[in-house]
Amino acid sequence: MALLEVDDLTVQFYTEDGVVTAADELSFTVESGEKFGVVGESGAGKSVTALSLMRLIEEPGRITDGEIRFKGEDILSMSESEVRSIRGNEMAMIFQDAQTALNPVYTVGEQISEAVRHHLDYSEADARDRAVQLMDDVGIPEPDARYDDYPHQFSGGMQQRVVIATALSCDPDLLIADEPTTALDVTIEAKILDLIENLADEYDTAVQLITHDLGVIAEVCDRVMVMYAGKPVEKAPVDDLYYDPKHPYTVGLMSSIPRVGEQRDRLQTIPGTMPDLVELPSGCSFHPRCPFAEDACTRKEPPLVDHETGQAADGDTDQHVAACLEYTGDLVEGLDYQVDVDGADPNTGSATERGRDHGA
Amino acid sequence: MRRIYESDALYRDDDEPGAPRERQREERPQSFRSVPSGSLSRWLVPDRVRRWGLSLEVVTPRTEFRVGEHVPFQVTIKNSLPFPVTVATRSPLLWTWHVDDHRAASKLSADGPPEEERGFRFERGERKRFRKRWDGMFKIADAEWERATTGEYTIGAGLNVEGAADRGLYSETTVTLRPE
Numbered sequence: 001m002a003l004l005e006v007d008d009l010t011v012q013f014y015t016e017d018g019v020v021t022a023a024d025e026l027s028f029t030v031e032s033g034e035k036f037g038v039v040g041e042s043g044a045g046k047s048v049t050a051l052s053l054m055r056l057i058e059e060p061g062r063i064t065d066g067e068i069r070f071k072g073e074d075i076l077s078m079s080e081s082e083v084r085s086i087r088g089n090e091m092a093m094i095f096q097d098a099q100t101a102l103n104p105v106y107t108v109g110e111q112i113s114e115a116v117r118h119h120l121d122y123s124e125a126d127a128r129d130r131a132v133q134l135m136d137d138v139g140i141p142e143p144d145a146r147y148d149d150y151p152h153q154f155s156g157g158m159q160q161r162v163v164i165a166t167a168l169s170c171d172p173d174l175l176i177a178d179e180p181t182t183a184l185d186v187t188i189e190a191k192i193l194d195l196i197e198n199l200a201d202e203y204d205t206a207v208q209l210i211t212h213d214l215g216v217i218a219e220v221c222d223r224v225m226v227m228y229a230g231k232p233v234e235k236a237p238v239d240d241l242y243y244d245p246k247h248p249y250t251v252g253l254m255s256s257i258p259r260v261g262e263q264r265d266r267l268q269t270i271p272g273t274m275p276d277l278v279e280l281p282s283g284c285s286f287h288p289r290c291p292f293a294e295d296a297c298t299r300k301e302p303p304l305v306d307h308e309t310g311q312a313a314d315g316d317t318d319q320h321v322a323a324c325l326e327y328t329g330d331l332v333e334g335l336d337y338q339v340d341v342d343g344a345d346p347n348t349g350s351a352t353e354r355g356r357d358h359g360a
Numbered sequence: 361m362r363r364i365y366e367s368d369a370l371y372r373d374d375d376e377p378g379a380p381r382e383r384q385r386e387e388r389p390q391s392f393r394s395v396p397s398g399s400l401s402r403w404l405v406p407d408r409v410r411r412w413g414l415s416l417e418v419v420t421p422r423t424e425f426r427v428g429e430h431v432p433f434q435v436t437i438k439n440s441l442p443f444p445v446t447v448a449t450r451s452p453l454l455w456t457w458h459v460d461d462h463r464a465a466s467k468l469s470a471d472g473p474p475e476e477e478r479g480f481r482f483e484r485g486e487r488k489r490f491r492k493r494w495d496g497m498f499k500i501a502d503a504e505w506e507r508a509t510t511g512e513y514t515i516g517a518g519l520n521v522e523g524a525a526d527r528g529l530y531s532e533t534t535v536t537l538r539p540e
Contacts, residue, residue, distance in 0.1 A: 062474075064473075299506065302503075
């Protein structure tokens with residue numbers, strides 16, 4: 001039994017414009033101690049998925065279908081108090097924007113120790129000691145002195161560390177990190193990612209890392225799910241995805257990564273934008289932007305299938321699955337792109353990739 | 361626990377320009393809303409009057425399109441009453457659209473949002489505009505669509521209330537799809 005099992009999760013928001021389906025029959029699992037990445041453009045439904053796991057979707061949003069099982073228990077059928085006993089305790093979240101996540105009228109130390117007192121029944125003094133220790137663990141200098149500081153007295157990077165410390169305060173089994181480094185500069189980003197990775201190893205915590213940065217996924221994760229318009233379009237172990245992407249969207253994302261020393265005048269992009277989730281295109285949601293789209297793509301929505309056998313995804317974590325009609329035999333012309341790996345043997349995991357061609 | 365107003369983080373001075381003033385303990389609201397007009401209209405205005413004040417119109421930029429071309433349309437819902445109204449809908453959707461009686465161009469049995477009442481507010485004289493496109497396809501199965509053939513199609517939109525058509529809260533327009 002996996003630590004987290006999500007089956008056919010559907011989350012909808014009812015707006016005046018219509019129904020926004022932010023997550024559409026999403027299924028995935030996260031094993032204990034695993035680092036699982038979720039990647040996609042803004043608006044792909046990554047954050048909504050994360051919030052659903054914690055049952056934090058608010059009106060006008062609603063989880064309309066599916067199951068979320070954490071340690072075998074269905075989160076969606078739990079009472080609010082049962083969910084509160086898990087949230088922040090066994091399952092914790094690092095929110096996107098630390099400044100917004102922290103309460104400006106409480107000291108940072110209080111915000112960390114509150115979780116410890118509430119979930120672990122620590123006394124005031126013990127909770128303070130624990131909070132100071134955590135602040136030290138996440139690299140906040142002079143934690144004892146800074147315990148009584150307010151969030152505005154911290155820099156963005158330090159605030160993010162406080163949020164991480166809060167999330168780790170009760171030794172969660174699953175840490176959901178929702179773009180933890182988006183608001184930070186690259187040097188702080190590298191430090192924060194190292195920190196999450198080290199702490200996850202140290203506390204044996206499973207991490208679900210949500211980001212739009214493929215580089216971050218490559219560095220941290222074991223497995224990855226690529227999302228587009230609320231649906232998973234590719235799931236694979238991280239090496240398979242990087243060395244052998246199977247979905248045109250993944251290929252497009254990879255092609256758009258700028259590389260040092262590149263001779264191109266312009267950065268490569270995926271033409272167009274993410275569709276409006278109120279009004280998804282018929283067939284494959286990606287077809288209006290896909291360079292390989294054929295007539296069939298406008299009429300049929302591709303299921304998530306094993307790229308070799310064309311069989312439906314069976315939940316095997318090592319399976320490489322993609323949602324493209326190429327793998328169900330419905331494309332006439334097929335996909336035509338080339339992946340060039342420049343460096344060592346992919347199996348060593350030390351290679352750097354360069355020069356992917358996206359297009360015929 | 362120390363609160364932020366007990367900290368020395370903020371320097372206050374009544375005399376120095378630019379610095380926040382000392383805290384005033386005397387609570388005096390700086391402004392009043394004249395009346396809670398939304399609630400009042402909900403309590404005082406009968407449903408019939410509220411619906412009578414609303415109108416809905418659907419328009420397309422032209423009446424002929426090629427097969428495969430997207431058909432854009434605009435739905436305008438207007439409150440012509442001089443006060444705000446809240447209209448109760450059958451589900452959390454304010455309005456629905458149809459192509460030849462197929463809701464959202466889907467030939468599947470309606471699998472819409474839950475049937476629970478929801479209120480949508482219109483300010484006085486407010487006009488809400490929604491832009492949509494019909495991509496010329498009909499959904500025929502969970503993951504399958506078929507292209508509409510040449511011919512005439514009726515695009516309709518209605519407020520999501522009981523008997524919308526009878527109450528004048530439904531409008532439709534006809535478009536012709538020509539060969540590519």
